[in-house]
Amino acid sequence: xxxxxxxxxxxxxxxxxxxxxxxxxxxxxxxxxxxxxxxxxxxxxxxxxxxxxxxxxxxxxxxxxxxxxxxxxxxxxxxxxxxxxxxxxxxxxxxxxxxxxxxxxxxxxxxxxxxxxxxxxxxxxxxxxxxxxxxxxxxxxxxxxxxxxxxxxxxxxxxxxxxxxxxxxxxxxxxxxxxxxxxxxxxxxxxxxxxxxxxxxxxxxxxxxxxxxxxxxxxxxxxxxxxxxxxxxxxxxxxxxxxxxxxxxxxxxxxxxxxxxxxxxxxxxxxxxxxxxxxxxxxxxxxxxxxxxxxxxxxxxxxxxxxxxxxxxxxxxxxxxxxxxxxxxxxxxxxxxxxxxxxxxxx
Ligand code: NAP
Ligand code: 3JN
Numbered sequence: 001x002x003x004x005x006x007x008x009x010x011x012x013x014x015x016x017x018x019x020x021x022x023x024x025x026x027x028x029x030x031x032x033x034x035x036x037x038x039x040x041x042x043x044x045x046x047x048x049x050x051x052x053x054x055x056x057x058x059x060x061x062x063x064x065x066x067x068x069x070x071x072x073x074x075x076x077x078x079x080x081x082x083x084x085x086x087x088x089x090x091x092x093x094x095x096x097x098x099x100x101x102x103x104x105x106x107x108x109x110x111x112x113x114x115x116x117x118x119x120x121x122x123x124x125x126x127x128x129x130x131x132x133x134x135x136x137x138x139x140x141x142x143x144x145x146x147x148x149x150x151x152x153x154x155x156x157x158x159x160x161x162x163x164x165x166x167x168x169x170x171x172x173x174x175x176x177x178x179x180x181x182x183x184x185x186x187x188x189x190x191x192x193x194x195x196x197x198x199x200x201x202x203x204x205x206x207x208x209x210x211x212x213x214x215x216x217x218x219x220x221x222x223x224x225x226x227x228x229x230x231x232x233x234x235x236x237x238x239x240x241x242x243x244x245x246x247x248x249x250x251x252x253x254x255x256x257x258x259x260x261x262x263x264x265x266x267x268x269x270x271x272x273x274x275x276x277x278x279x280x281x282x283x284x285x286x287x288x289x290x291x292x293x294x295x296x297x298x299x300x301x302x303x304x305x306x307x308x309x310x311x312x313x314x315x316x317x318x319x320x321x322x323x324x325x326x327x328x329x330x331x332x333x334x335x336x337x338x339x340x341x342x343x344x345x346x347x
Pocket of ligand 1: 019
């Protein structure tokens with residue numbers, strides 16, 4: 001595309017579920033893009049994708065893809081990130097990586113701008129975007145931490161299939177169409193594409209996201225624990241997660257139990273959440289109001305509802321969070337990091 005004022009930007013994984021949203025989000029946010037390079041594997045080289053009224057051709061990533069690029073948004077999986085992030089950084093590019101490859105490295109800031117944007121002050125060219133389930137959780141936890149302190153967190157997720165990529169979206173659609181026809185199709189993607197065994201997701205719920213670890217938790221559950229502790233600067237905060245895949249296309253939901261350091265009344269908690277940027281409280285039992293995934297798809301905010309005190313533990317509260325996993329959890333968080341970075345560097 002022609003050069004305009006702004007940054008030379010690349011998106012690696014541009015043809016994926018997240019990458020396509022990154023391109024749309026750059027346009028929707030009017031991020032100052034001087035030129036945009038769309039990168040993927042050789043499989044999709046030549047594909048045309050729209051950006052700002054033009055059709056841009058996807059290129060296969062190579063050793064020269066990042067020459068002259070200021071900023072690269074990566075969303076092509078951990079192994080592509082491990083291969084290409086050093087190449088991009090050596091070429092002088094700042095990389096915002098959406099994979100788990102570098103998130104827990106001490107010298108790589110892991111950022112949700114509203115929560116810990118200040119951590120962007122120290123990076124070596126590589127900035128990490130958290131897991132989608134973590135991003136929406138920390139947005140609800142940070143205002144509670146600031147006002148009341150956090151003692152422990154127990155979270156159960158209800159994660160949309162789009163979190164597992166375009167093939168998982170296609171798999172749900174094919175299974176639903178087959179069910180309507182009274183047929184069945186063999187599952188091949190979920191719960192984990194490279195596992196030996198697959199289970200149906202249509203009209204089903206799978207209590208497994210990513211591979212199992214030795215103690216029975218999954219890697220997704222461990223990511224939620226570790227990343228939440230890092231972003232909140234709370235390395236000893238007890239965070240226990242159960243991550244579940246549900247037959248929803250877009251929008252992750254979370255049922256959260258939090259023990260606060262100090263007891264608090266529900267109206268105070270609502271006020272603290274409402275005052276926090278990008279958090280929307282949608283909570284009125286009298287009017288049967290609470291957030292759900294179809295309400296949140298395409299929105300960048302994080303929605304909180306079903307707020308209530310625990311009946312046994314004075315400092316315990318329960319609530320429900322919903323957010324668009326492809327936006328807040330991935331593309332718009334990455335673009336928000338880019339905006340924070342651009343503001344810090346060039347004002
Ligand atoms: P997807 O729909 O399967 O798309 C994968 C993208 O990566 C495609 O553009 C694909 O290109 C590209 N790609 C794959 N291997 C590549 C390689 N070796 N070299 C260059 N490009 C390659 O997956 P997705 O849902 O968009 O997710 C992509 C990655 O983003 C995930 O693996 C994960 O690391 C990260 N992610 C993070 C979150 C989060 O929670 N923040 C959520 C979802 C995903 P082709 O079209 O050429 O195959
Ligand atoms: O399954 C979800 O809802 C979120 C998935 C995220 C994901 C998928 C494949 C690889 C990740 C991630 O962001 O943690 C990764 C990864 O990079 O490890």
